[in-house]
Every structure is written in C-alpha cells, then in structure tokens.
Amino acid sequence: MNSPLVVFDLDGTLVDTAPDLVATLNAILAREGLPPVDYATARNFVGGGTRLMVERGFLASGRNLPSATLDDYTRDFIEYYAGHIADSSVPFPGVEAALDTLAERGCRFAVCTNKVEKLSLMLLDALGLSKRFAAICGADTFGVIKPDPQILHRTIARAGATGNGAVMVGDSITDIATARAANIPVIAVDFGYTDTPVADLAPDRIVSRFADLPTAVYALLGAPKPQS
Numbered sequence: 001m002n003s004p005l006v007v008f009d010l011d012g013t014l015v016d017t018a019p020d021l022v023a024t025l026n027a028i029l030a031r032e033g034l035p036p037v038d039y040a041t042a043r044n045f046v047g048g049g050t051r052l053m054v055e056r057g058f059l060a061s062g063r064n065l066p067s068a069t070l071d072d073y074t075r076d077f078i079e080y081y082a083g084h085i086a087d088s089s090v091p092f093p094g095v096e097a098a099l100d101t102l103a104e105r106g107c108r109f110a111v112c113t114n115k116v117e118k119l120s121l122m123l124l125d126a127l128g129l130s131k132r133f134a135a136i137c138g139a140d141t142f143g144v145i146k147p148d149p150q151i152l153h154r155t156i157a158r159a160g161a162t163g164n165g166a167v168m169v170g171d172s173i174t175d176i177a178t179a180r181a182a183n184i185p186v187i188a189v190d191f192g193y194t195d196t197p198v199a200d201l202a203p204d205r206i207v208s209r210f211a212d213l214p215t216a217v218y219a220l221l222g223a224p225k226p227q228s
Contacts, residue, residue, distance in 0.1 A: 003108045004221045005134075005161035007152065007184075009170035010113035010120055011046050012192030014095055015127065018043045019088035024081040025057045028073060034061040046193040047172045049114035049139050050074050050081075082119060086126035092191065094210030099132055101214045110135040110159040112152050114174070117141045134159035146174045149182035156184075167220050169213070176201045185220040187213070 011017045022043060026036035037045075037060045045056045051074045058065050058073070065073065099109060110133055113120050117138035124130035135158040139145045142154045156166050168179035171192020179186035188203035189210075198206055205216040 002165065003106050003161070004217070005108050005110060005156060005159055005166040006102060006217055007110045007112050007155060007159075007166055007168050009047075009168075009172075009175045009192075010111050010115055010123070012171040012194075013092075013169055013175070013189055014111070014129070015089055015091050015123065017089040017123065018046055018193060020081065020084050020086070021046050021053065023087070024077055024084060025053060027080055028054065028077055029057060029061055031076075032063075034058075034063070037061065044193050044195050047114065047174055049145055050077055050116065053077070078116065078119065082122060085119060085123050089123065089127070091127060091129065092189075092210060094213075096129075098210040098213045102217060103132075105214070105218075107217065108159060108161065109133045110137070110155050110161075112137050112146070112155040112168070112178075114139045114145045134161075147177040147181060149178055152178050152182040152184060165221060167217055171198065172196075173201055176203050179203075187216045187220070 008014050022039055025042055029036060037057055045053045054073050054077050055070055111120060115138050117140055120136050120138045121130060135155055137155040137158060142151055144150045156163055163184055166184055168175060168184050168186045171189050172194040173196055176186050176188060185204045187205045187207060188198035190198050190206055190208050204220055207213050207216050
C-alpha cells in the first residue's frame with residue numbers, strides 16, 4: 001500500500017499510562033514490605049518494557065534482584081496490571097482529533113511498543129482505540145524490543161507499508177534511537193516519559209500537543225491529498 005504510515009509508541013506518547021503503571025509497581029513493592037517509589041521518579045521508568053520497570057523500581061528501593069527473581073516479579077506485575085490496565089490511563093489530549101485529521105489525508109496507523117502485545121491490545125480496546133491501527137506490535141510480537149530496528153521494520157511490514165512512507169512518533173531516547181537505526185524519520189512529543197528532554201535527542205520534529213502532529217507529519221512525508 002502507498003498510504004503514509006504513522007507508527008506510534010504507546011506509553012507516554014498515545015496514552016498517559018503512568019498512573020496505572022506506577023500504581024502497579026508500588027503494589028508489587030508493597031507486597032515485599034518496600035516503600036513506594038515517588039510518582040515523578042517512577043514515571044520515567046516507563047518505556048523500556050515491564051521487566052526493566054520492575055528492575056528499576058526494586059533498585060530504587062535498594063534491592064538488586066537476581067534474574068530468576070526478576071522474572072517472577074515481572075510476571076506478578078503483568079498479572080496485577082492486567083486487572084488495572086485502564087483504571088486511570090487516558091489518551092493524551094487531542095489524540096483522536098489528530099488521528100481523524102491524518103486519516104482524512106489517507107494516513108494509516110500502527111503501534112510499536114515495548115509493552116507486551118496482549119497488554120497493548122487490552123489497553124487500546126479499553127480506550128476504544130484499537131480499531132484505528134493496522135498493526136499493534138509489542139515486546140513479544142517478534143522477539144525483539146526497541147531500540148532494535150527490526151521491531152519497527154516488522155511493524156511497518158505487518159501494517160502493509162514500507163519504510164519509504166513511514167514516520168515514527170515517540171517520547172524518549174528509545175523511540176528516537178529505534179527510528180534512527182531503522183532509517184525512519186522521527187517526531188518526538190515533549191510531554192512523555194523521559195529523563196532526558198527530547199530537545200537534547202535531536203528528533204526530526206518536536207510537538208508539544210497533538211494538534212500540531214499533522215503538520216509535523218506532513219513536513220516529513222508530504223501532505224497527502226484528502227480522501228474523496
């Protein structure tokens with residue numbers, strides 16, 4: 001297909017998931033008698049996948065977990081989070097309007113995330129967004145995670161597109177590094193989950209609100225004609 005493809009990261013880009021993810025992390029820590037990680041700190045643990053978030057949460061509480069134990073807690077995290085996946089998570093303001101505007105110009109959409117595929121689908125289903133995406137690919141879909149460029153290349157292929165007409169939208173160094181390695185232009189939102197300001201990471205474009213996303217996409221891919 002020749003339609004432009006906009007590939008989105010999920011957590012911190014499309015959906016503000018940090019409230020439920022941080023609550024899950026602190027629930028797991030509480031089971032072990034450990035203090036909670038403050039929200040501002042834990043918010044920036046999001047984006048590298050569940051296992052890394054759990055590892056960073058325990059490290060913040062002074063515990064360095066062996067690999068097998070970390071695997072156990074990761075499973076516990078996923079089980080708990082699945083039951084609370086959209087308690088407080090919401091799309092960032094303007095997401096649906098921006099998707100509508102881009103779709104009117106013939107753009108199609110995909111998700112490429114380090115959240116596991118099942119949870120990604122559960123979240124987007126709960127928010128009524130899943131049908132908007134031609135492909136929703138996660139950490140376990142292809143056996144590789146960002147910043148490995150293969151997850152982005154294979155997400156684009158699964159959506160029926162090619163890299164020549166695709167752009168990545170993300171919120172962190174992980175997304176920008178993935179797009180760079182895949183030779184795909186990248187737009188960064190500056191309201192997501194990152195320790196390093198995205199302005200320091202040299203994406204092709206930065207947007208501070210979804211209302212500005214279509215203009216940034218058109219600047220990188222050209223402005224497709226409106227659908228008749």
